[in-house]
Amino acid sequence: MRLFKRKAGRAEELRIPRHIAIIMDGNGRWAQKRGLPRSAGHSVGAETFRKIATYCKNLGLEYLTVFAFSTENWKRPAEEVASIMALLEKYLLEAIEKMEKEKIRLHIMGNLEPLSPRLCELAAYATETSKKLDGFQVNLCLNYGGRDEIVRAVRKYAQEYKNGLVGDIDEERFGGYLYSAGIPDPDLVIRPSGELRLSNFLIWQTAYSELYFTDVLWPDFTEAELDRAIEAYSKRNRRFGGV
Ligand code: FPP
Numbered sequence: 001m002r003l004f005k006r007k008a009g010r011a012e013e014l015r016i017p018r019h020i021a022i023i024m025d026g027n028g029r030w031a032q033k034r035g036l037p038r039s040a041g042h043s044v045g046a047e048t049f050r051k052i053a054t055y056c057k058n059l060g061l062e063y064l065t066v067f068a069f070s071t072e073n074w075k076r077p078a079e080e081v082a083s084i085m086a087l088l089e090k091y092l093l094e095a096i097e098k099m100e101k102e103k104i105r106l107h108i109m110g111n112l113e114p115l116s117p118r119l120c121e122l123a124a125y126a127t128e129t130s131k132k133l134d135g136f137q138v139n140l141c142l143n144y145g146g147r148d149e150i151v152r153a154v155r156k157y158a159q160e161y162k163n164g165l166v167g168d169i170d171e172e173r174f175g176g177y178l179y180s181a182g183i184p185d186p187d188l189v190i191r192p193s194g195e196l197r198l199s200n201f202l203i204w205q206t207a208y209s210e211l212y213f214t215d216v217l218w219p220d221f222t223e224a225e226l227d228r229a230i231e232a233y234s235k236r237n238r239r240f241g242g243v
Helices: 027-033 038-059 078-102 117-130 146-162 171-175 223-234
Strands: 002-007 010-015 019-023 063-070 105-109 137-144 188-191 210-213
Touching: 010 223, 027 038, 038 063, 038 078, 038 223, 063 078, 078 105, 078 117, 078 137, 105 117, 137 146, 146 171, 188 223, 210 223
Parallel strands: 019 063, 019 188, 063 137, 105 137, 188 210
Antiparallel strands: 002 010
16 A cells, blocks of 8 residues: 655655564563563553554554564563563453454464463454454464464474375465464564564564564654654565565
8 A cells, every 4th residue: 555645845655564563572671761660561562552553554554463472471470471461351352342343353363272261262252253344453463473383383284184184285375374374474574672683473474574673662662653664664675586
């Protein structure tokens, strides 16, 4: 999708990505800088997520994928894990209440087994309700790890192959075994907080994604910051290995 944006009196063409993926990093540092518990950073981070998701929807994006909790985040203190789970529960409840009216679909990516029964129940309900909807989709990566996703996909494929249910593997077929089956790859990945790595986020799907890094910590991330990322993306020449 293309949008025109007025800047210093001239119209500039902006290519709005179909799919943006964000590593919501820097919540802990944001809180520590203010002498607050890390959970306060996650709370503000959750507000930032709401604001940015609304903005993405209004811009006409089709998909927003966010890294909310990784397979490695269990190593954090129990108190911090509990605070993130509580925020996720709150968000899922809220999403369920408004998703039909606001036409927001929700897709959970990750292994839900170790999560609380309440969280699993909310996730299942939100997923089911989303099937009836179309429009903007939020993909919530929850207990998600890119390597874990690939290993699970391989196991599932191998089992089906053994049972004679599927033929030989190729890239397209393999993609169908991932949590992201049917979802186009992210066009743009944004990582705030100054870290320059993917940290096991969508490692299959980001093969040709454009990457954008900023020093801003996630709780301080604004709509203007997203505009800057989209502007940078608009100037990239995506060749996908061609010329
Ligand atoms: C990374 O920052 C952030 C997380 C591990 C959790 C992200 C969770 C939220 C934003 C809240 C819940 C989400 C939703 C969608 C309601 P960090 O803690 O690693 O920051 P640091 O690198 O500064 O320590």
